[in-house]
Amino acid sequence: MKKPALKMALAASLTFSAFGTQAVLAKPSEAVQSQPYKVFDNKVINEINVDNIYNNIDYLAKVPRVAGTEAEYNAVQFIKSEFESYGYGVDIQEFTFTGYTPPSSMELTVDGFEGELNPSSFTYTPSGDVTGELVLAGLGKKEELADIDLTGKIALIKRGEITFGEKVLNATATGAAGVIIYNNADGAVNGTLGEAREDYAPAIALTKAEGEALAAHVQSGTVSASLKVEGAVTEERTSHNVIATKKPTNKKKANNDVIVVGAHHDSVELAPGANDDASGTATTLELARVLKNVPTDTEIRFITFGAEELGLIGSTHYVDNLPEDELNRIIANFNLDMVGSKDAGDLVMMTADGEPNLVTELAQESSKRLNGEATPYAQGGRSDHVPFAEAGIPAALFIHDPVEPWYHTPEDTIDKISKEKLQDVAEIVGTAVYDKARFDNTGTKAKKVKKEKNIELYHNKDVK
Ligand SMILES: [Zn+2]
Structure with missing residues (x-):
């Protein structure tokens, strides 16, 4: 909002009062400029x-x-x-x-699971329609996945420690056909995989309650799941x-x-x-x-x-x-x-x-x-x-x-x-x-300083 302009010091020329006492001076340079x-x-x-x-x-x-x-x-x-x-x-x-269109729909069905599942998407997940065994995969860290056979399976991973993108890449690198990441705190995951890549398996997010219920269900025996992501486009x-x-x-x-x-x-x-x-x-x-x-x-x-x-x-x-x-x-x-x-x-x-x-x-x-x-x-x-x-x-x-x-x-x-x-x-x-x-301005000179790279994107999504 515009604030009222200051009154100009009109009295700049009245430097002395009739009694010879010095009055308050406006700096002459200000009045001139x-x-x-x-x-x-x-x-x-x-x-x-x-x-x-x-x-x-x-x-x-x-x-x-x-x-x-x-x-x-x-x-x-x-x-x-x-x-x-x-x-x-x-x-x-x-x-x-590289542009990205988010999925128009997501679906997750798990054999024998009674509870309700409302998956949300990660920015940069590809589309896909996969069915496979649901496997617990910890936090999805490389060392945790070394001893798990994920080939053609769907990895159930908990949020934390490493980025969503790293979790999906680690699981995909060991053969996973799909990835589910569930929250480690209450509330929805509003997540991004960080960048568009060709080597992600389709990935969806669940709440903490949904993920924990699924993990308990998986521990009861071999469970098959279907994961479907539609409409996502990277181009x-x-x-x-x-x-x-x-x-x-x-x-x-x-x-x-x-x-x-x-x-x-x-x-x-x-x-x-x-x-x-x-x-x-x-x-x-x-x-x-x-x-x-x-x-x-x-x-x-x-x-x-x-x-x-x-x-x-x-x-x-x-x-x-x-x-x-x-x-x-x-x-x-x-x-x-x-x-x-x-x-x-x-x-x-x-x-x-x-x-x-x-x-x-x-x-x-x-x-x-x-x-x-x-x-x-x-x-x-x-x-x-x-x-x-x-x-x-x-x-x-x-x-x-x-x-x-x-x-x-x-x-x-x-x-x-x-x-x-x-x-x-x-x-x-x-x-x-x-x-x-404008012409004749010899005023403030530019100072140039090289800065370190520090890109803060206009994103407000979680990556981890
Ligand atoms: Zn803007």
Whole structure:
């Protein structure tokens, strides 16, 4: 939310009272600097039309935009045509990734077992229809399986110590045709095998109560079981990044720097993603429109990334495919992800290492000028600023914290969007970018530090 601007110190020139006592001085430099800044900031602020942002969110958030689907591709085409309507040349960067569709149904039947079984799936389990002897296989560790013949059988494994993926791989390597993993605590397993592979047997999850009852049943004698997973698909899919470039206004006076302003246009399954992240996408579009014709000595790239929700795939592809000298030109990445929810908390900037950088410094200065208070920063990964940060580029995620209850749900819709929040973020980011990109700015210099790889994916599933 925008906070009221501080009153400017009007009394700066009244340095002495009639009685010769010294009055409180406003620092002259502040008074001198505030004037041109106001002019620069207003060049951006006066052009922002929050209805453009809102209407583009409304358009994009009609349907979920899962990476690799036709809906995501339609969004890509819409974003491209919007950029073009502002006068940009647009590059579409295509990339492929391994996509996964979860099972449509799962079935487990066990001979002679009376209780009810409600299996759930693991992300990346393949489909399959297997029948075989049900065998207790402990925690599924290699050393436990060494003496058990699992060939053509279904392994019943308890959760714990090693990952779900390792358990399934260990069992499959010793010949298991199917795997059941049951919980070691109350509640459902919301699990993933971690990555798509060809050498998994079909795997399902059971609750602790179900698993323990099955284990007791198996101990009573030889038991046959049938396990059926249907509709799961692992395949190569295609997604796209959309890149609109604003070249420096005057080639001779240009520097070699590039600022990247970006957001992701994909959403998760079933979620129309109004806030996550049509809000960031539409704000990126509006900033591209606003900044199109303002003179700058710095290149600005407006990029919407695909397949963020599946593990920052589009932004990672973009960064990984830049030659070293091109990468070195990028001095800042402003990443807008979830910037318009009525029901989320206050604006915060997240950096991968929790340290301030050029992006947070520029935005703290602009937010202080606009709102009288600097937007705080904190440590946070899980979005498209991470690949930039790992390449040593100053990068920050703009997000409202805590996130709204509708995050990653079908309720993430246009009616939850706040124009005030969109306006606030567009102003802070737009003026911060312009502050650095305009001519004659000798201000804050970028500091580049190589970071260790530390990918925190936008997943919230258990692997262990
Ligand atoms: Zn997001």
